[in-house]
Amino acid sequence: MDFRDSDTLVGPSGADRLPATAAKAVKVVIVGGFGVGKTTLVGSVSEIRPLTTEETMTQAGVGVDDLAGVERKTETTVAMDFGRISISDELVLYVFGTPGQERFWFLWNGLFEGALGAVVLVDTRRLEVSFEVIGRLEDRGVPFVVAINGFPDSPDHPVEELRSALDLPPEVPIVACDARRRESCRDVLMALMRYLYNLAAPRA
Secondary structure, eight states, X not given: OOGGGOTTOOOOOGGGSOOTTOOEEEEEEEEESTTSSHHHHHHHXXXXXXXXXXXXXXXXXXXXXXXXXXXXXXXXXXXXXXXXXXXXXXXXXXEEEOOOSGGGGGGHHHHHTTOOEEEEEEOGGGGGGGHHHHHXXXXXXXXXXXXXXXXXXXXXXXXXXXXXXXXXXXXXXXXXEOTTOHHHHHHHHHHHHHHHHHHHSOOO
């Protein structure tokens, strides 16, 4: 069958089409431990209908996935999340969210290919789930910012205490985030863009 002439093919809806003025696209990745809010962030910030690969958690994950602190979670990302946001008329960000469980981390290799930088989403109730995530980014040499996702019962720590606990160098930005609010998520991505710009700027 020749699909070129098929009436069944449907292109992207008007809302999902890339803006005609877009001249440059940048890929960024949202990473973090299991249940920190990556899927929520991608869905909140995306100007198009986000692609998610959430599946219902099953008995296969019992004894494998660490549910401490997220016992009520019933779904999990098994491949990636994807969204898009226009930073300006010409600059578009493609936003990819990674799976949180370690058993799916092998997918990171493909998701990070071509990525300019990353956002590490952190839940201060479970800082320990962020340690290995940050270590993997540092091993890959991927520049990143840290976004503290505020949950209703999250402890409030001074930034310098968080920097010390996460063993972050002083130049890595730490910003507050509410993954449910589009404006907050956009601010996080803008912080990443500013950080990447500063890293690329020529030294005097």
